[in-house]
Amino acid sequence: MSDPQLEDLSRDADEAVRLRARLVRDVLSLGPTRAAREHGVTRQTAAKWAQRYRTGGAAQLSRPAHRRRSTQELRRAALTAPLWMPTTKWSSRSIAEALGVSQSFVARAWEEMRSGTPLGDDLTAAMIGRQPAILGLLVTSEAAVVAFQLTPVTRQETPDPPTRGDPAVHRSLRTLLAADLVRPELPATPAAAPRAFWEEVRNAADPDATVMALASDAAPVPAEVSVGGVCRDAHEWLSLFPFLLDRGPLLSPAAALQLEAGLRTWARTPRHAFTWVRPPTPAGSSRGPAMRAAVRHLGPERALADEVVLTIRQGIAEGRLAGGDRVTERYLSGRLRTTRAQVRTAMRLLERDGLLTITTGHAAVVPVLTTNDVVETYAARRALGALVIRAAVRWSPQKRQSVAESLDALERCAVTGNVHRTGDADIAFQDALAHASGLVRIAPMLEVLADHLRMFIAVMGLDYAYPIDAMVRDDRALFEAIDSGDADAAVHRWRIKIDDAAAYMLGQLPAPGPRPTGGKLPGSRT
Structure with a gap:
């Protein structure tokens, strides 16, 4: 190179x-x-x-290897910490330690997020008698925009109680507001991105709800969307924090976790606009046991396990880790600012999923990719996907709509040319197919297998193992075959897609050599 x-x-x-x-x-x-x-x-x-x-x-x-950061730079780092801290379980103390400043410095930086604003008072008055919920977030080079839906509350109904005491709510809302501070790093945003965002918002809104926008700066908003407020500056935007806290459950726990994870991933390399829209929930299906069983558990243990995987993948990308290296509990607990006991629990989850191998000495070994790993993983996805597709041929109109929307999202990502984002949309399309099949145990299995593929790609140093044009072509053909009721044709399309992806990855594997025994992670002593 x-x-x-x-x-x-x-x-x-x-x-x-x-x-x-x-x-x-x-x-x-x-x-x-x-x-x-x-x-x-x-x-x-x-x-x-x-x-x-x-x-x-x-x-x-x-640029100089070392430069003392100014007070203003440290203040901005404290405000954007929810986006860059190694774990979502951060605190003012852990941020202070990461920045090398006092905890009181972080508290002072956050002071404007406690002060409130007259705009918040106006918004509170406008929402009397209506239950707000966040539908989506758009961050472009022009502004950050939160889309709300306001649902009328009848006299017989009682508004949901506020959630100020929940630390997870505090963290997710700080992350949302912090995204506006990354906006100056974005290139000019094409007009197509906001249009697609508002179309998704309209589809996600309840029929009897009013859609309202709240923006950090002047931004174009569709005529049918009411503008709740436009902030004068960054200070007023951050000062909306108390207002958001007092509005009750604006997001479900699963949606909040998804939004926060998406923002943190985007903020690492903010090269395009960020868009997130709450997935539409088919009427009557959100509380059934089948829907709950189809989603992988998103509790704190699983969230920390996902952070462990992300930390290891980052270490591989940065050259600090390689296949066969040992990653210790001490190292991970230090990077993620949590206890070794919590890391141990997360590592056990990952071992159960086959993503790590726990060894003696409270450590895990980064997987060494072999031909058998690739063949087994893709064979499992091939077989499970065939079951999903045959069942999906009988999908309901609501489930068909969910898959169609995920395919539309894939095609919008493809236009940007971002291979990583389009790859994630491809996996989301496959997950949508799994949910639409009604086979409630299949979706979590496919999610775990997707984690395996991401780890493989990290270890091998590859981009997503499927060209953008092929993703769009195969997924569109797959959807049309299912929609026509031709299960055999759809399964045939699926198998071609998986076989091509497996052949690509197998072709990138190095020649077989001695398997590493597991060296120490640089900087660790155990």
């Missing part, structure tokens, strides 16, 4: 810049371990500069 700018920097007059450029060049060609050894630095240092190059280009190698 060659970059003319990187080659130029390797001959720069500044010795520090020359050394960094040459180190990165060798990391890309030789790998972080060998490059670190040849340059006389640690693997962490080699991986750090390579990651800066990958995310910011050659210009990142010219």
Whole structure:
């Protein structure tokens, strides 16, 4: 891999810049371990500069290695901490430790989020007699916009109680508001993104509800959507925090977790507008046992397990971890700011799912990908998917609509050219098919298998293992075959899709070699 700018920097007059450029060049060609050894630095240092190059280009190698952050930069970091902290279970204390400041500094940075605003008072008055709920969030280069639905409350009904005492509610709402601070990093947003967002919002709204928008700055809103308020500045936007807390359950726990996870993923590389819309719930199906059984448990243990997987995948991407390395409870609890007992429970969940292998010494081994792993995982997805598709041929109109909307979302993502986002939409389409089948035990199984694929891709250093045009083509053909009632044709399409993806990944596997025994994670002692 060659970059003319990187080659130029390797001959720069500044010795520090020359050394960094040459180190990165060798990391890309030789790998972080060998490059670190040849340059006389640690693997962490080699991986750090390579990651800066990958995310910011050659210009990142010219900036000083160390610079004291200004008070304003530290304040912004404290306000955006919900988006970048290693775990969602953060606190003012853990943020202060991560930033190297006092806890009182973080509290002062958050002070404007406690003060309230006259706009909040106006919104409260406008919502009297109506129950609000968040339908979606749009973050573009112009503004952050929250879409609410306001449902009339009859005299016989009692509004839902407020949830100010729930720490999870505090954290999710802070994350929502913090997203506006990332907005200056976004490129200009195409007009198609807001239009698609508002179309999804209209589909998700209840028939008798009024849709209202609340924006951090001036932004175009459809004529049929009422504008509850436009904030004058970032201070007024952040000051809406007490207003949101007092509105009761604006989101279900599952929806809040989904929104927060999406924001945190997006904020790592905010290269496009962020859109999230609450999934529409078919009437009469939201409280049945079949619906509950079809969704993987989203409790705190599972949420922490997902954070553990994400931390390991990040470590692989940054060159600090590789297949066969040991990841200790001590390391994970330090990175995720939680206890070793909680990490141990999460690791057991992951071992049960086959994503990690727990060893002696309170550690787990990062999987080493083999041909058998790929063949077994794709064979399971192939078989389970065939069952799902044959059952989905009998879907109800409501379930068909849910799958059609997920396919539309896939096609909108494909237009952006973002392979990772389109890949996630492809998996969401497959999950929607599983839910539409009525086979309530299949969906959680496919979710676990999707986690396996993501781990495989991280270990191998691949992009999503399916081209964008092929995703759209195959998923559209699959939907049309199911919609026509031709189960055999639909299953045939599914098997071609899975076989092509498996062949791609098998073709990327390195030649078989001795299996690593599990080295220590850099920086750990156990």
